[in-house]
Amino acid sequence: MPRKNITKIDPRKELSPYLNHQTTQNKGRKRSTKVSASLSGLKSERRKSLAKRLGIILGISIVAILMFGYYVSPLANVSSVQVEGASDLPAKEVISTSGIETCDKVFDYLFNKKKLSSKLSQKYPEIKSVDVEVKHLNHLILNVDEYPTIGYIKDGNNYRKILTDGAIGSRALPWAKVNQEKPVFVGYNHKISLKDNLKLFNSFPKDFREKVKLLSGSGTRKTQIILVMKDGNVVIGNIATLKDKIKYYDAIKSKAGKNSLIDLEVGAFSRPLTSNEKKAYGI
Structure with missing residues (x-):
């Protein structure tokens, strides 16, 4: 009896198209699931963003309405x-x-x-x-x-503030309202410039400025300035040179003593004040 030819079949080869189809379907389902989840998340983010923007717009609108209502109200x-x-x-x-x-x-x-x-x-x-x-x-x-006050300028029986920018205050103040720690400038008019003497005063060291009680522009010469000190001494100087000579004041004062006239106008010397000078300078 003749032998029949037997064909061998590989089950995996026969099933591979089916298996491949199943795998492709599974991958498709996974991709579809991922895309669906992604779209769902995107929609959720858009809803949140939209709600946030609407909330901001609504908040601004409410504030604007309240402000307008306040503005038009009494x-x-x-x-x-x-x-x-x-x-x-x-x-x-x-x-x-x-x-x-x-x-x-x-x-x-x-x-x-x-x-x-x-x-x-x-x-x-x-x-x-x-x-x-x-x-x-x-x-x-x-x-x-x-503006801070540098000192006061005498105006008749009253005083006006001298401000740090060089301007003169608008108010005429009685002596009771004058800060006693600040110097008083007297004897200044259109012939004698307060501006120059004020510039000189501002050039002095701070500790020396604090010792000055009064500045007078009514000296015997237009270039002369007189300083009445809180310690009872009087300093006479030249507007052009006193800035450089004022450093000698403490040394001369220690030798001259109280109620002395310290002349720094030409040289540098001192003498006791006379009774008339004390009265004139209010010492």
């Missing part, structure tokens, strides 16, 4: 004005000069501080700047920053 009208920091300036006059009225809006002055500061500075040389503060919705406070 609560935004200035109810009172207070001045702080202006030691010698009358508050009512400052407020009147500022032009602020009770029917004005608070915001108008908050957003125009520089204009208000400039207006008051032009009227009052003492004022360096003005800042505006609001309390209790509609109570305005004008915080005045003044």
